Amino acid sequence: MQAAGVEHVFGVPGDYVLGFYQKLEASPLRHIGTTREETAAYAADGYARCRGIGALAVTYGVGALNVVNAIAGAYAESSPVVIISGAPGIDEQRKDPLIHHRFGPFSFQREIFERITCASAVLDDPLTVCRDIDRCMQAARHYSRPVYLELPRDRLDVVGFQVPALEIGADDSDPGALSEVVNETLQRLDRASSPVILAGVEIHRRGLQDILTQFVLNACIPVAATLTGKSVVGERHAAYLGIYEGTMGPDAVRARVEDADLLLMLGATVNDVDTGIFTAQLDPARLIHASQDKVTIGHHRYTDVRLRDFLATLCAAITPHACAWAQRVPLPELPAAVPGKAMTITRLIASLNAALTPDMSVVCDVGDCLFAALDLRVHERTHFLASAFYTSMGFAVPAALGAQIALPGLRPLILVGDGAFQMTGTELSTFTRLGLDPVVIVFNNHGYSTERFILEGPFNDIAEWRYEHIGELIGPTSGYCAKTEDGLEDALRKALSTTGRPSLINVHLQANDASAAMRRLAQHLGSRVYG
Ligand SMILES: Cc1ncc(C[n+]2csc(CCOP(=O)(O)OP(=O)(O)O)c2C)c(N)n1
Ligand SMILES: [Mg+2]
Secondary structure (H helix, E strand, O other): OOOOOOOEEEOOOOOOOOOHHHHOOOOEEEEEEOEEEEEEEHHHHHHHHHOOOEEEEEEOOHHHOOOOHHHHHHHHHOEEEEEEEEEEHHHHEEEEEEEOOOOOOOHEEEEHOOOOOOOOEOOOOOHHHHHHHHHHHHHHHHOOOOOOEEHHHHOOOOOOOOOOOOOOOOOOOHHHHHHHHHHHHHHHHHHHHOOOEOOOHHHHHOOOHHHHHHHHHHHOEEEEEEOOOOOOOOOOOOEEEEEEEEEEHHHHHHHHHHHHHEEEOOOOOOOOOOOOOOOOOHHHHHHEOOOEEEEEOOEEEEEOOOHHHHHHHHHHHHHOOOOOOOOOOOOOOOOOOOOEEEEEEEHHHHHHHHHHHOOEEEEEEEOOOHHHHHHHHOOOOOEEOOOOOOOOOOOHHHHHHHHHOOOOOOOOEEEEHHHHHHHHHHHHHHHHHHOOEEEEEEEOOOOOHHHHHHHOOOHHHHOOOHHOOOOOHHOOOOEEEEEEEHHHHHHHHHHHHHOOOOOEEEOOOOOOOOOOOHHHHHHHHHHOOOO
């Protein structure tokens, strides 16, 4: 794992994994204890999105089953996380005893994880163990998805045989297909008068952000991003148009993307989030779509062409396009705060845009903060991390923990709804313990607003917490309550100048205040589901 780039392993101990924890302590890897296993998995996911791989170690049954949702999310969102689970010893299992944490045949746990990982192994055989570990680590990188390693506790001291690793399969492009598809793309780009690039999440997962930026510079073509791919290109770059999300995204971006006479989709996935519940109007005849292993042009397809090779070859061969960069919509100046004026979500995002600095990443939860974040512009070379496709509430606070440990130079700005904060916000405790200093913005709209906008009912009400007092429970944390424009400015200024401990701002919003994107979504879902 260390060779693959892992320096930290998240998790909660338990007797089936204690022996491994002891070995971990004696190794160069550092264990980061979390408040529960699910948050360890989100943290490992956040770490993996920043470093290229992340890891967690948990105990059998109770620990491992606690990470199923978060790992399913990592699988759905292509994040390479290594799950190590302790297990009853092989000798212990032989007599089929009823031992604690057991919930059926001993194989059940592996069978569950087989469905949500791209490779798995039970490390019970010294003859194959090294090859199995190598195979899983290779698979995690190759497929950019989680892998599962089960470690029977009585096999910890067994010495494995070093066997050469098996190669997972060729990772190169077919040279003939590559040159043909690049030539056809160049010709089409040459003929186009208003081409646009739409960049997506696979650019991030394959670490191609720098080549993409270079390509945008070389080609002189404006670029939009999908929501799941947000921040693959610096959002303050002159060529950046904004987020495209069908009818849910800003109209100006939608017009540029849908009216382009050639749309070059790079690593963009076609899911309901990124297409605004399939409201995207993208004409296949004007489309070149490069995904991880193939490029589709109009109605024909080149297989065995890797995204990396396609982009790199195109980048080297492209000549600057005649069309100027976007008539870019600059960030509007933030009007001075009006003392006593109640906060709105629009004002909140505008204030955050003004406050963001190049040394901050943004980690965003599900809910209106995610929709509102469409209008947030992160800086060059930083990250916007979110569970934007799988959309599991509770992702942001723990994922930011992994992100800040992976990249200590980037301070996370965490955007989280009050409902989602109640799920995993107590993980802030671990930041406090480690002296890390995220700035948490609780979008406190008094309940499950996203659901309210689809169908109102008492089931969307939640308890009103005094979030800013969390420090009294978890230790040094600066808490602020912001109800007005000037109150927020004041709190943001104080939070940003406080380092070495988390800051949290409880921003009070009206329950019926919603971002423009959420209004569009609610209107669409409402009419489709209930209309
Ligand atoms: C783990 C999980 N449970 C339930 C949902 C369904 N869900 C989506 S948004 C939402 C409400 C989120 O509330 P909050 O965090 O306060 O954000 P808001 O919508 O109020 O902005 C719910 C319950 C989900 N996405 N994830
Ligand atoms: Mg809420």
